[in-house]
Amino acid sequence: MPTTRRRMLPAMGLAAIAPAQMQESSLTPQALHGAAQLRGEPLAADRLRVLQPVLDRRRAQLKPLRDFVVGDAISPIAVPKRRGR
Amino acid sequence: MANSELLFTPFEQISERIRSRQLSPVTLVRACLDQIEALNPKVNAFLTVTGEQALRQAREAGREIQAGRYLGPLHGIPYAPKDLIATRGILTTNGSRVHADWIPDYDAAVTERLHRAGAILIGKLNLLEFAMGSGQRGLRGPARNPWDLAYSPSGSSSGSGAALAAGMTPLTIGSDTGGSIRGPAKSCGVVGLKPTLGLVSRHGATTLSWTLDHVGPMARTVAGVAAMLHAMAGYDERDPGSAPGEVPNYSRSLSGDIRGVRIGVPSEHFFTNVEPETGAALRRALDTLQGLGARLVDIRVQHAALASTASSVILSSESACFHEQRLKNSAALLDPLVRERLEAGRFQSAVDYIKALRIRTLLMQEMERLFTACDILMLPAGNPPPKLEDEIVETDAPRNPPLPARPDTFNLANVTGIPALCLPCGFTAGPPVLPIGIQFCARAFDEPTLFRVAHAYESANRWYTRIPPLAA
Numbered sequence: 001m002p003t004t005r006r007r008m009l010p011a012m013g014l015a016a017i018a019p020a021q022m023q024e025s026s027l028t029p030q031a032l033h034g035a036a037q038l039r040g041e042p043l044a045a046d047r048l049r050v051l052q053p054v055l056d057r058r059r060a061q062l063k064p065l066r067d068f069v070v071g072d073a074i075s076p077i078a079v080p081k082r083r084g085r
Numbered sequence: 086m087a088n089s090e091l092l093f094t095p096f097e098q099i100s101e102r103i104r105s106r107q108l109s110p111v112t113l114v115r116a117c118l119d120q121i122e123a124l125n126p127k128v129n130a131f132l133t134v135t136g137e138q139a140l141r142q143a144r145e146a147g148r149e150i151q152a153g154r155y156l157g158p159l160h161g162i163p164y165a166p167k168d169l170i171a172t173r174g175i176l177t178t179n180g181s182r183v184h185a186d187w188i189p190d191y192d193a194a195v196t197e198r199l200h201r202a203g204a205i206l207i208g209k210l211n212l213l214e215f216a217m218g219s220g221q222r223g224l225r226g227p228a229r230n231p232w233d234l235a236y237s238p239s240g241s242s243s244g245s246g247a248a249l250a251a252g253m254t255p256l257t258i259g260s261d262t263g264g265s266i267r268g269p270a271k272s273c274g275v276v277g278l279k280p281t282l283g284l285v286s287r288h289g290a291t292t293l294s295w296t297l298d299h300v301g302p303m304a305r306t307v308a309g310v311a312a313m314l315h316a317m318a319g320y321d322e323r324d325p326g327s328a329p330g331e332v333p334n335y336s337r338s339l340s341g342d343i344r345g346v347r348i349g350v351p352s353e354h355f356f357t358n359v360e361p362e363t364g365a366a367l368r369r370a371l372d373t374l375q376g377l378g379a380r381l382v383d384i385r386v387q388h389a390a391l392a393s394t395a396s397s398v399i400l401s402s403e404s405a406c407f408h409e410q411r412l413k414n415s416a417a418l419l420d421p422l423v424r425e426r427l428e429a430g431r432f433q434s435a436v437d438y439i440k441a442l443r444i445r446t447l448l449m450q451e452m453e454r455l456f457t458a459c460d461i462l463m464l465p466a467g468n469p470p471p472k473l474e475d476e477i478v479e480t481d482a483p484r485n486p487p488l489p490a491r492p493d494t495f496n497l498a499n500v501t502g503i504p505a506l507c508l509p510c511g512f513t514a515g516p517p518v519l520p521i522g523i524q525f526c527a528r529a530f531d532e533p534t535l536f537r538v539a540h541a542y543e544s545a546n547r548w549y550t551r552i553p554p555l556a557a
Contacts, residue, residue: 075443
């Protein structure tokens, strides 16, 4: 199935760039199908059905991370420091 | 001496008996092999037993010690690693049908180092598949908790905890990405350390998450864990995350004196969902520590709740990347939960992943601030283990009714890399009688203070003297 812009947008909701109202609605298997296609790795319908509730739950769990504002000075690279260094 | 008495003698006494030639390594290894033969059909802690090789090494260790070439406190002592630690010439399965026949041609750094210290490999231990499975569909089914076989030993280092509790070996190795050493230590009533990130090389340990993985020692007493860490720790150029620096002799920290040590007790987040019996045991433990001269300090960990979310995103993304080819080529052989988690991880966005890493940096900074206000952070180690059938899940999809909520106690140390140690702090009234655990964390690389406090507490209560009825 070719990926259309209409299918792409819900799919990209997983990548945190969907409109705000998308955050509240459930993911559909069609949206996941579109996301998988975008990656070039189509998933079988039975796998999509397994993953849909899992990803829906994960999306809700991600909300605190997405809502949290990190200061510009904070880098993603860090290692534990020995005392006095 | 009866086998059970020998097998449950604290590490430090066994080690001293071997050093002073009152006990031969062969006698000790034979006792362990007998216990494994008797109990492994029930406990399922060992996937592989290397009996002949262990006896050969024990005879050699005995000869060396007799000849005055004593290597140190691990010489002649048996140990067993979780079966995701590579062992040269010995089956290393990762608990998976995908690796059911894998025999590495190299040793992991930790097994190399323990061999150098004279420890004797006695076998390989059960685990949740690739340290992330359900335990049900792994290679040989789940390990069971020696305190009650109907209960879980927790995972993913399930065999590492169960083997110690059953007296099958005095020392084990686990790995910990989100509590996989500390959970089994808590559930099995033994001691487990997740060391500071970078202190122990992960070379030869199968990856789950490069950012969160730690390899660490487990034993029935703090002294055993301290002696193992001394042998296992140190810079290794083969692990890009390895930290340079001196390795202290951790056994020297076991002074028993904790007067003036500041123990931070968090006022929020970590105690949510802690069961009343566990909460009461933790309060008694704090009273004991105070009685030993420690000072309790109220503390607050900023952004504590973000640790588990960040951990989940990092783990999901990195494990999906690490196992990309296995998912592509061997999906049907994977535990359904492993497959589902790897497939779900491929939907994780890079922006969320990098944001999780930035939150990790923030939490690491918070740990530096926190450990100016206290020397040790006391946390729960979770609730007593659930029934095995309740823990085995095949999907992360929502359940109806939902699984009981658990306290969020382990992720902070994985995300920030600080060391964290779990040990017993009591038992449930029962039935069933199950261990209750306590967790101590310290600033990065301050394992000496961690050992000092844990050992002082352990000496005051001696919970390790209790033995599962199955193993006595």
